[in-house]
Amino acid sequence: MFVTIARARRLLVAALLLTATGAAADAARDTATGLSPASIAHARGLRDQALDGSLAWDMVEALTTEVGPRLAGTEAEARARDWAVQRLRAMGFENVRVEPFTIPGWERGEERAVLLAPFPQPLEITGLGGSVGTPGDGLEAELVPFESLAALRATAPGSLDGKIAYVSHAMQRTQDGSSYGFYGTLRRVGASVAAEKGAVAILIRSIGTDSHRFPHTGQMRYAEGVPRIPAAALSNPDADQIERVVRRGQPMRVHLAMSPQASSEAPSGNVIAEIVGRERPEEIVIIGGHLDSWDLGTGAIDDGAGVAITTAAAKLILDSGQRPRRTLRLILWGAEEVGLLGGYEYLRAHREQLPQHIIGTESDFGAERIWQLTAQVSPAGQAVVDIMSELLAPLGVAPGSMDKAGSGPDLVPMVEAGLPSLRLVQNGMDYFDLHHTHDDTLDKIDPVALDQNVAAYVVFAWLAADSTVNFRR
Template identity: 50%
Template sequence: MSRRLASAAAAAALLTGGQAYAQDLAAGAAELRDRALADGTAWSIVESLTTEVGPRPAGSPAMLRARDWAVAKLAALGFKNVHLEPFAADAWLRGPESAEVVAPFPQPLHVLGLGRSAPTPRGGIEAEIALFRSFDELLAQPPGSLKGKIAVVTQAMTRTMDGAGYGAINRNRTQGAAEASRRGAVAYLVRSLSTDDARLPHAGAMRQASDAPAIPAAALSVPDAQLLERMVARGRPVRVRLSLASRSDPAAPAWNVVGEIPGREAPDEVVVVGGHLDSWDPGTGAVDDGAGLAVTTAAAKLVGERGAPRRTVRVVLWGAEEMDSSGEAYATAHKAEIGKIVLAAESDAGAGPVWQARLPKGALDHPAMKAFATVLAPLKVVVSREPATVGGSDVAGLIALGAPTVGLTPDTSRYFDLHHSADDTRDKIDPRDLAQSVAVWAAFLYTVADSDIDFRALAGK
């Protein structure tokens, strides 16, 4: 009887302690939430980056300016251990580009070359097009069937709140040129992965085939993809002239820029967050990914201003995400400390307000995550029952090594109107939405960094 009473008393003490622990975390998270909603740091970061640097592809002179800007900005914001981590990036830089229909209805087309596109020969390429309304139609063509032609895929993208429409057709851009080349095509055009109706094409990277010639590839504006569909529907052969210049460097100098808020009790336990510093060249890289790096940087700064958290918060501004180079480099460089990386996540889905939180597997019922959830209602964020599996391309390598991640999902309903296009500029960002995202990230970072939550242990239950 006495043993049972003692056990009950111990359990009650643990419960009371857990409640107090969660209440303290919730109070701190709520304080940071409210401060973030009135804080202009993220907005100021995006303004500074887009004004003082502008577009910044990896391997370009602008990326050197972005590197120096990032070091100075993190230091000015009070981060410690600010430093560069160099690596070799796969760089591709655009030259002069043009496209036009030469027959049967001559008129210009608006295109942007895709990253890793081969340049056209001097004077360009002129050929008949073979148009497909879906990527599966292209895949259904037998080898050699597109010999001497320019393959065109005009499949439309669906507008969604969570970016699923982009994921559904991403292969059209990334794999299209390789599949067209395997079937004998001399070039590839794809309708931009976009939900807009402007005559602005959207850039992005693709991959050439290892078993077929590298061919020129470009994205068409949405109206121009529709124009080619209407021309083909008239039953006459359509001929296009395409000219794309570019240069590539598979080992261009690049850098991840790092700053930290050192932990007070467990500084070797690290929460890794950030956004990518590089961008495509048509716009100024405001929503992709100036907004993402601004949100995570501002959130970490707020956590540090409240006092040193228990664990270290590390902000990484990745230097070559658009060409898939920086994440792998970071994971390789930090493989030895993977067991001490408490969580890794990237903000890289625009400047819309966060509407959903997906927590690491098994973490929903932990007091720290319950504390986080209690502060979300005023921000109109729901906590999903589904665990987070994707934290951003720059942390994919860390996740593959075993690092837990979180999904703080912004509304992407408008993101793909702007993504990788000339319309990716700061005026498209609502500062209130940006502040809401900072509030969510700050509350989350605080509850993780100032607690002892072990996501790996929870996932194993």
């Protein structure tokens, strides 16, 4: 009996010591991060509220219905800015404004391609953003196939004189979209590589993973001092068809006609709204998505979803009645699709305030569920990220590599200039089925998955903005 009582006392003492140690550790963490138990509980409550339903679906439905496609520099993008300003002000955000800038203008015209020989048939194409057009009546030439961009680079100068290059270079699926950078290089530089070899135009297999007869557009660039030639993408089924013809070993001729319009200047702008911080209003945490889209679909997954997700997360914080210590800045970026121009313009305009920008992230990878959290922050910042991870684990979000976070494309200029970054990684296995195509429409979005995204973003936004740590390494 005595032994049992003594053992029970030892166990009780040990339990009390363990509890005290745990409490001390929690207190130390709270002191280091500035996040009290009440603040963490508030983030948990905001998360659960988002899962019960947010305004994200209504937001993306309204944007894609009331504005539709929003090509950078066009009247449609201007209408999107007006739409956003009106809505953000009605929601009660502070300091709602547009920071305008100008960009080179480009709009799509008529586009047509036909395989003339050996087996005449139409081809589904779309011009790449920024491409020049063909002569008025189009152009006709022999089509010369290449398996990859590397093969095109390796061909001899002059070997394509008067001909049209075709490059296959089929993109592969990945959950995190990591193959896009490699395969997308063809779209960005292929025209100038082909022109250096003498080509009069280039057709590429779409940078996408679908099997639908919808070609994928996207921005391209011309190298200085190289002739500018028309550049277009074939749908993947049409690219398959071309490659079947290639295997028959007969010469191919194609007729291509494109009539885009370009201008030296067109208006764009970043739309900004804020929840001003209660203690450190000069310190800024950024979330957002890009407001522009390509002109083929309605810009639902790219990036109406990101606009809706981050706006809904900020609105949950606004409506909670509690302000974070720091200012939460929502940025709906302009002219992302044509070269991250809104991101570069923001850095130019705010470079002097860069030290006051604490951390940022962007939603720009569709509307599927988030499965991973990555961050590139200081050890002190990692303590906050660890708290985020604890709250996100029930959503199916696991910590990933902390060596290279990513942030969303519009923040790349800021990150390169020193802004700490965090990424909430969505499942992108099917993203490039829809990306930059006619198929990027509202029906592809699952409202439940959208709310899971909002839940993750509101946890990040609240904890980052209510903490006191320096996230910079």
